[in-house]
Amino acid sequence: MAYPADFKYTKEHEWIKADGKTATVGITQHAQEALGDIVFVDLPKTGTELSKGKSFGTVESVKAVSDLYAPASGTVTEVNENLATAPEKINSDPHGSWMVKITLKNPGELQSLLSAADYEKFVAEEG
């Protein structure tokens, strides 16, 4: 599965897609594959302040619990409630299954994240 070129990526395997000051956040194809069958997501409430690099929730597969790390700082404006009842959507469509929408505090923060090509390389090297 190709990594969308208009997303930015973290080394913790989140993606973020920004449109001006608004952005959506999810986890990558590589992350869902490594986690296996996803059975639970714990996401923040609307209004929660995220800070870049800090945990904002968890995703659980049958075998493991993993933290979700904020790719950028901002305020949660919307949560993808569908994932509460159908977390397996993250497995089948990781790049379409956004978790939270946020209003970015500083869109400039995204510049430090990985491009699709760099992320792909990072994943390949990480093995």
Add this chain to the structure above:
Amino acid sequence: MVDFNGWDMPVEYPSSGGIIAEHMAVRTGVGIFDVSHMGDIRVAGAQALEAIQHITMNDASRLAIGQAQYSAMLYPKGTFVDDVIVHRLGEKEYLIVINAGTREKDFNWAHTNTKSFDVETRNLSDDYTQIAIQGPKAVELVQKLTDVDLSTIKNYWFTHSTVCGLKNILIARTGYTGEDGFEIYVPPDEKTSAMVWNKVLEAGKPFGVVACGLGARNTLRLESKLPLYGHEISDEINVWEAGLDRFCKLEKGTFMGSDALQKAKAAGLKRTLVGLEMRDRGIARDGYKVQDQSGREVGYVTSGSYAPFLKKNIALAYVPPELAQPGTPLLVEIRGQCVKAEVVPTPFYKRPKK
């Protein structure tokens, strides 16, 4: 792959579709597990029965040749060295199948504690590749690979016969999934092991057989409330607490741990293993704290997961006996949040009677 007590083991097989697909295959069809990491101890000699009776808690005098029983080796204080399956191979010959994580400890324990008997206790752990074929279609699958009429082997019995052209293979109707199935013990060299593995996969194609890893093995045994060493049983948990009373035969006479268990029985239980079903969103995991409704810490989770067949979040936990009644509301602390759970009857899953 994960390092499992020094064994390079797959948690899941991506080609099988992952843990949930593997789990469902075993509940509805058939799955195959490489369980070579299990260990084997042979106890043989004039006093084999006496030695087995001394180091295990079940009553091995009830075993016919060709029969096996679930049992455990205990410390003098009535807690677990390991849970085991004892097979009676011959008149004065037994095979104890033990867990991977405790292989060396188990063998040393068995060896040391059988020294005073006229027996030879040998570690045969490296002599077998153990393969488990489990699920409602397991009999049909294995029947294609052997001449022996498998319908004559009852649950917890075994025989020796030809499998995949290999002579004198131990075929036992045992397993760790809550389903019907077999465990076969084949020569450990890579070529033979791979040959058998591939033949099982080939023969199982019409039944939709899939290779299953440690992940599915864990969720399957959890749904069926089968204990796992280091979780439901350990050197700090005794037989009564673990609820394994029916496999512990105090009436057979004195054995390792029996005195302490007599006393523990008289003193009454301080904690007991219960099944929990989560009532709010959240998955209880190993080590999470359990609270009563007032928020008082009363116990801890030993194993917990999403249960793929039941499609519920379930857990096993130790709690005081007064909180063990099905229907009792409890709380599980999950990352700082108290999540509602309820005590439910166990096993969570029981296979339908044929």
